[in-house]
Every structure is written in C-alpha cells, then in structure tokens.
Amino acid sequence: MSKIKLKQAIIVEGKYDKMRLSSLVDTVIVPVGGFSVFKDAETACLIRSLAEKNGIVILTDSDTSGFRIRTRIRQITQGCEVINVYIPDIRGKEKRKAEPSKEGLLGVEAMPSDILLDAFRKAGVFAEENTAEKTPVTKADLLELGLIGGESSSQKRKALQRSLGLPEKLSANLFLEIINSMYSAEEFFKIMSERGK
Numbered sequence: 001m002s003k004i005k006l007k008q009a010i011i012v013e014g015k016y017d018k019m020r021l022s023s024l025v026d027t028v029i030v031p032v033g034g035f036s037v038f039k040d041a042e043t044a045c046l047i048r049s050l051a052e053k054n055g056i057v058i059l060t061d062s063d064t065s066g067f068r069i070r071t072r073i074r075q076i077t078q079g080c081e082v083i084n085v086y087i088p089d090i091r092g093k094e095k096r097k098a099e100p101s102k103e104g105l106l107g108v109e110a111m112p113s114d115i116l117l118d119a120f121r122k123a124g125v126f127a128e129e130n131t132a133e134k135t136p137v138t139k140a141d142l143l144e145l146g147l148i149g150g151e152s153s154s155q156k157r158k159a160l161q162r163s164l165g166l167p168e169k170l171s172a173n174l175f176l177e178i179i180n181s182m183y184s185a186e187e188f189f190k191i192m193s194e195r196g197k
Helices: 015-022 034-038 041-054 064-076 113-122 139-144 153-163 172-182 185-194
Strands: 009-012 029-031 056-060 082-086
Touching: 009 015, 009 041, 015 029, 029 041, 034 041, 034 064, 041 056, 041 064, 041 172, 056 064, 064 082, 082 113, 139 172, 139 185, 153 172
Parallel strands: 009 029, 009 056, 056 082
Antiparallel strands: none
16 A cells, blocks of 8 residues: 655654554654653644644544643644544554553554544545655755764754754654655755855
C-alpha cells in the first residue's frame, strides 16, 4: 500500500502512535509525549512553527486524556489551520500493554489501517498531488552548508533553528525532516543565502 502524502504535519500523543502512522502517511509526525505537551516549551514552539507554515493535523486517542492533549495543542496553534482527525471508540487493549487503558478503548497505535485512513478521509485530509513535487533538501546539502559533519555544525544548526523559530534540541535527522516539510530546497537555500552562508 502506498503512503498518503500530506503537506501538514501530524501531531500525535506518543512514539508508538508515530510508528503506527509512519507506515500510512508520508509527512512529519510529531509525538508530544502525552501530558508533557503542557510543560514542554520547545515542543510547543515546534508545533506552532509547523502550524503557521502548512497547518497541522491533530490525531489523539479518543479517551479523556486524548481530548485534554488535543485541547492543549489547539491552544498552542490558535489562529492557524488545524484539522482534527478523530478515531472511533473501539473497546480493546494494545498488544504491548498488560492491561487495557483506564477507559478500555484502543488508542491510535492499535487502530486498524482502514479505520485510520477512513478517519483521515472523514476529516477532509486528502493526498497531495504529486505533480508539483518540490525538490527536497538533502543530507549532502546540509553537509555542504556546514550544518552537519563539521566541528561547529551543531552550533551552526542550533543558531539556524533559533532563527527559524524551531527548538534547539532537534536531531540532525528531525531537523532535515522538518525543513523539508516547511520549505522547498530553493526556499531553504534562499534563507541560507540571506544569512550569508
């Protein structure tokens, strides 16, 4: 099955949700670490930046905790384009857990693919047209720009991340993924040129 390509980033509760969706969609997927989203300023800043650039999709579990986390993400992204995707209430237990959740409902990580895809369709999230595929920034580009592989690459990358309103703690791989979700290679090189790099 080919992945659905989205321009929007998807915000989910945790890493297992991200792993589950990675097989279905081609886009940046940001796990907020559950209730950490209430106190993690860097993740909040990242979500806001992604929402301002291309909008975001919020997909949380359908239990009380999921709705509280969704509400917090909506507060962070107020005034931006936000698409809410909701999964149905299906009773059950995740395979990796010994006990069902408090409310006995399956979370995003345990949802069958067809139900997840149907939830996206119902919310009006559609595949991007591949005809206008933008040229991505590559690791070779980052190497050439001195943003990876050099002695002061990490400091240069962090300075750039600060100037772009991105958190400093991004790995080089996540930085590249986010840059490609926000900019074409041409736009990114223009930014770097304006910075005198």
